[in-house]
Amino acid sequence: MVGLDRKRPESAALEPRIRAAGPPWLDRIRADALDRFAGLGFPTTHDEEWKYTNVAPITRLALDPALRVPAAVELSAPGSLPKGVRLCSLAEAFRAEPDLLEEHLARHAGFERHAFVALNTAFLEDGVLLHIPDGVVVEQPLQLLFAAAANGRPTVSHPRVLVVAGRDSQATVIESYRGADGSVYFTNAVTEVVLGEGALLDYTRLVTESDRAFHFGALHVRQGRSSSFTSHSVTLGGGLVRNEVGAVLAGEGAECSLNGLYAARGRQHIDNYTTIDHARPHSTSHELYKGILDGHAQAVFHGRIIVRREAQKTDAIQRNKNLLLSEDAVVNTKPQLEIYADDVRCTHGATVGQVDADALFYLRSRGIAQAQARHLLTCAFAGEMIDRLKVEALRGLLAETLAGRLEAERGGGG
């Protein structure tokens, strides 16, 4: 095959690019991560977990030291934050909350088997800390916006986010990645989320990168007892995108809902890889990912659910639904259930189909033109996921953005 040669960079060659900006414990982690990355190299399509996603185009960018730029992040929180809540850059966090960082940073997103996470960790420098102390409820949504630099040449950034949600705290977070139309760059983002007992977090990850951009994003979550985590992974942009969500339900009675919506057109490739690890009894997970594919777009969904031996009374539902608008679009969907407990309920299902013929005829029989009827049904398919978003302003914005993208594809004759 073409373009699959495994790149194994020498760690010595990369070393000078790690700046000693952080505390000694972090330097050790960075050095380990760098060694690990050098050992792993980039994945290839021979790796089962990367079978349908070829990252060769990324490797050429990621290893060029001249292209690395700091992640440009904008933080927004309406009004003043409740007392004790900290939303700041990692650089500031190293000074203000060194113990919290040492306890959690780079402890939840494992890089032993993961080249991109290892690479991000090796260059760990830029990013955000959000700390919500015990019992604090943040009512307004918090936004972390990562905008790729538009400086006319390719760039690479490794943004890092750490969210520590204390016992019985509540918050809504939107993590957003975007870049100028047509620009080429690689965003290699890693987010770690820790939920204390009874914490409730609603987390939206919005990828509207340039259609020529590469995006790798990993979201690793560790949930305490009776905590509730909901994610919305929305991908509308990016040329080659891989989103990973890994949730460990480490406390009894934890609840996890993973929602996903991806819309790809042209030659976009969007890969969603999720792992839900039920480690303790009475935990619940609901997963629904929906995709719309047009043109020559490709999508991958790989949903792994692990139920550990002691995780009795686990209740897990996984679904992946895909709507194909073109004959040239391709979807690969793969559930992977590993169940070691005996008293559990786990169901999964995947569909790949076209716009429903009965619904289409029904709309047309009421005078709605075929193209408009098709558009209406496509937006309605996505609507189920958009309606689940907690932030109302985002629902309207995304419905509009999506409708526009679908319209553009239709108008373009794709």
Next chain:
Amino acid sequence: MLEITNLHAKVGEKEILKGIELTVNAGEVHAIMGPNGSGKSTLAQVLAGRDTYEVTAGQVLYDGKDLLDMSPEERACEGVFLAFQYPVEIPGVSNLYFLKTALNAARKHRGQEDLDAVDFLALVQDKTKLLGMSEALLSRPVNEGFSGGEKKRNEIVQMAVLEPRLAILDETDSGLDIDAMKAVAAGINALRSPERAIVVVTHYQRLLDYVVPDYVHVMSDGRIVRSGGKELALELEEQGYGWLGQEAA
């Protein structure tokens, strides 16, 4: 208004319509009756433009124009309406939005401006009241989670809003309790006018107690085998359809 001549249609290799002859003039109400499998619903679907049926012979003229040559949406915009036997559930599209899109498509076709939001809402509320349908159903997704009766009422609300010139009702009465039946009949009767025609496809006579037809036709094995006045429906009520087999034999 509607002239059907020697209409043949098949689904797959199976011929279902085997030479339908039917003329419907403006101002008339026709009932098409017949046993299950006689082709009544197929005829209704073919007239609305469902492409799962292939028309193999014959002609359908609507106001002198070739109806079979038009797309389903063109037929609708020209004033043809089919109330579905099994209304389709459309998750994610609200009933109100659906109605507005449909009405404005027809208005655009006629060279009229979109109806503004206030006038549209007043119109829909008016029709909803007439049909005794709960207004709460308007903001729900089209037919999703509706009961059988609610779905049928919703069909008639759509008809009342779109004001078609040729309405075809496919077993709209099946599965309705007496209150729903009366409400549906009121909706149909409100549409009766010298400019419009209504074709009621039904298995039973009971809807015809409320919507009195000018003509009754009996279909059997893909053909209209008998036509008469409203008294024919009563005759069928007494005799059933058993005689059809004997007549054919």
